[in-house]
Amino acid sequence: MGELRIALQSLKMSIHTRLQYRVDSAVAALAVFIRESANIIVIYLALLKFDRINEWNVNEMLFLFSLLFLTYAFVVSLFADLRYFSDTIREGRFDRLMVRPRGLLFQLVLNNADIIASVGHGTLGIILFLVSAGRVGIQWNTGTVLYYTGTIIGGVLMQGGMFIIFSSLSFYFVETGSIRDIFYWNMRKFAGYPISIYPKVIQIIMIYIVPFAFVNYFPAQYLLRKPDMAQYPEIYMYLAPFAGIMIYFLAYLFWRFSVKRYKSTGN
Amino acid sequence: MEHMIEVSHVKRYYKVAKREQGMGNSIRHLFKRKYEIKRAVDDVSFTIKKGEIVGFIGPNGAGKSTTVKMLSGILYPDDGSVKIDGFIPYKQRKQYVKNIGVVFGQKSQLNWDLPLIESFELMRYIYKIPMDLYEENLHQFTELLDMEDFLYQPVRQLSLGQRMRGDIVAALLHSPKIVFFDEPTIGLDVVAKEKIRNFIRYMNQKNDTTIIFTTHDMQDIEKICERLIIIDSGKKIYDGSIQDIKNRYTSIKNIKLILEDGRKEMRTYDTSKKPMNQIMEEIFRENQVKDISICETEIDEIIRDIYEGSSRILSSEL
Numbered sequence: 001m002g003e004l005r006i007a008l009q010s011l012k013m014s015i016h017t018r019l020q021y022r023v024d025s026a027v028a029a030l031a032v033f034i035r036e037s038a039n040i041i042v043i044y045l046a047l048l049k050f051d052r053i054n055e056w057n058v059n060e061m062l063f064l065f066s067l068l069f070l071t072y073a074f075v076v077s078l079f080a081d082l083r084y085f086s087d088t089i090r091e092g093r094f095d096r097l098m099v100r101p102r103g104l105l106f107q108l109v110l111n112n113a114d115i116i117a118s119v120g121h122g123t124l125g126i127i128l129f130l131v132s133a134g135r136v137g138i139q140w141n142t143g144t145v146l147y148y149t150g151t152i153i154g155g156v157l158m159q160g161g162m163f164i165i166f167s168s169l170s171f172y173f174v175e176t177g178s179i180r181d182i183f184y185w186n187m188r189k190f191a192g193y194p195i196s197i198y199p200k201v202i203q204i205i206m207i208y209i210v211p212f213a214f215v216n217y218f219p220a221q222y223l224l225r226k227p228d229m230a231q232y233p234e235i236y237m238y239l240a241p242f243a244g245i246m247i248y249f250l251a252y253l254f255w256r257f258s259v260k261r262y263k264s265t266g267n
Numbered sequence: 268m269e270h271m272i273e274v275s276h277v278k279r280y281y282k283v284a285k286r287e288q289g290m291g292n293s294i295r296h297l298f299k300r301k302y303e304i305k306r307a308v309d310d311v312s313f314t315i316k317k318g319e320i321v322g323f324i325g326p327n328g329a330g331k332s333t334t335v336k337m338l339s340g341i342l343y344p345d346d347g348s349v350k351i352d353g354f355i356p357y358k359q360r361k362q363y364v365k366n367i368g369v370v371f372g373q374k375s376q377l378n379w380d381l382p383l384i385e386s387f388e389l390m391r392y393i394y395k396i397p398m399d400l401y402e403e404n405l406h407q408f409t410e411l412l413d414m415e416d417f418l419y420q421p422v423r424q425l426s427l428g429q430r431m432r433g434d435i436v437a438a439l440l441h442s443p444k445i446v447f448f449d450e451p452t453i454g455l456d457v458v459a460k461e462k463i464r465n466f467i468r469y470m471n472q473k474n475d476t477t478i479i480f481t482t483h484d485m486q487d488i489e490k491i492c493e494r495l496i497i498i499d500s501g502k503k504i505y506d507g508s509i510q511d512i513k514n515r516y517t518s519i520k521n522i523k524l525i526l527e528d529g530r531k532e533m534r535t536y537d538t539s540k541k542p543m544n545q546i547m548e549e550i551f552r553e554n555q556v557k558d559i560s561i562c563e564t565e566i567d568e569i570i571r572d573i574y575e576g577s578s579r580i581l582s583s584e585l
């Protein structure tokens with residue numbers, strides 16, 4: 001219970017902070033929305049020419065995208081503070097968290113939540129979902145709704161876990177932003193398309209190293225059953241919601257280990 | 268009385284990569300680094316009783332902050348042990364820190380864009396402070412520190428002194444048994460400093476709070492605490508009362524002269540080596556004196572003398 005109160009207070013403070021600059025915030029949210037939409041529109045127009053990519057039609061592709069945006073809308077608020085974690089360490093703000101009687105990671109969650117980005121990405125995610133979900137032939141019943149919910153939670157945890165791993169690296173190295181950019185942002189760009197269109201190396205990275213495939217590709221496959229799934233083990237579709245939980249857990253263990261090291265080395 | 272804080276033979280080292288000049292060495296440095304071991308804290312021991320206020324001073328880089336970090340559970344010592352209120356801070360962090368408050372003078376924990384009251388609310392949840400205690404403390408602290416006027420103003424609009432008062436309240440709302448202040452008066456004006464000093468003294472007297480604070484301001488030390496620990500280069504070089512250290516210097520007098528021709532002179536004499544009347548005789552024989560004043564050694568000077576000579580003056584007696 002206590003934890004929930006803290007989380008709510010953190011969220012409230014984040015929202016109040018943004019509301020201090022009402023117009024700025026509205027413009028910023030709109031800007032995020034337009035920037036991301038522009039990318040989608042370009043892709044959409046290009047796809048109209050090709051008609052299909054590896055048997056995926058335009059609506060199916062939009063569905064694939066919607067998962068990416070919807071999950072990121074949660075990630076960017078829940079784990080916002082982890083994006084600047086190397087600064088937190090460098091400026092000594094982490095010490096402040098250590099003298100409070102709460103979990104260290106917990107204190108970072110929802111702190112400085114980036115509500116603006118959440119609104120931008122979330123709106124786009126919902127629009128893409130509404131446009132595509134009815135046209136891709138998904139039978140919405142209890143099973144698929146449950147699977148879909150699980151897959152959103154899994155996707156959020158998967159990306160949160162990645163953020164935690166990149167943040168933990170800050171305990172070892174001063175500058176970690178570029179590592180995160182390479183592994184997170186570049187791979188996220190690949191994740192917009194069915195991974196089967198890529199060379200084998202990239203597929204392997206997307207499945208086993210920076211497992212974005214479990215955030216949108218395999219979940220979409222479970223719901224859409226496209227023929228290119230044949231080249232991957234079928235179980236991956238069923239594993240998708242759980243992969244996120246597993247990665248998050250591993251990330252947490254790595255974090256714990258790294259904090260211990262921080263205590264013994266300082267900065 | 269039982270000891271609240273027991274620190275015994277604590278050591279803390281850190282590695283510094285050693286750089287050498289020259290191209291060849293730079294390249295070699297990439298592959299094989301040579302490290303130098305620096306001793307941030309080198310075998311420091313002391314005990315502090317419940318309700319004591321202890322000033323912790325030393326030149327920059329002496330190891331004050333590192334010591335405070337070990338006492339507050341942020342760092343492990345490399346050797347030795349720390350026991351505070353029955354806890355081992357760095358091993359039982361979550362349990363231990365419920366009982367302590369830490370004020371970092373240079374690192375605010377307040378939310379920059381929001382009124383103080385919102386950050387205080389967050390503290391209420393983080394420390395699970397019962398509502399009646401929270402309200403009592405908040406009311407009392409804001410009154411003592413004269414904060415009613417700016418509780419609802421965004422922190423970014425506050426002056427440094429107001430912000431620091433906010434930080435102190437945020438760290439004390441849960442009524443901690445032990446409070447660490449790391450340079451709480453840094454950069455503040457005289458009025459703000461005085462308010463904070465009074466508040467620290469009050470907290471100590473009313474609640475028997477054990478207080479450790481680091482500072483570079485000797486006025487803080489003189490006005491707040493009775494006991495002083497000086498560390499330099501990681502070693503404790505003095506531990507005792509302020510009065511004691513002043514007594515050692517009572518024989519040192521500063522004599523300020525204004526001569527007939529308008530020149531000013533400042534001389535330092537040791538009355539234990541030369542009696543005062545002899546000093547006076549010499550002065551009046553050799554100079555045309557217009558005005559003369561004799562001053563005690565200021566605590567600032569004493570401390571400077573200790574830092575510079577480190578062990579020169581005191582070590583023989585320690």
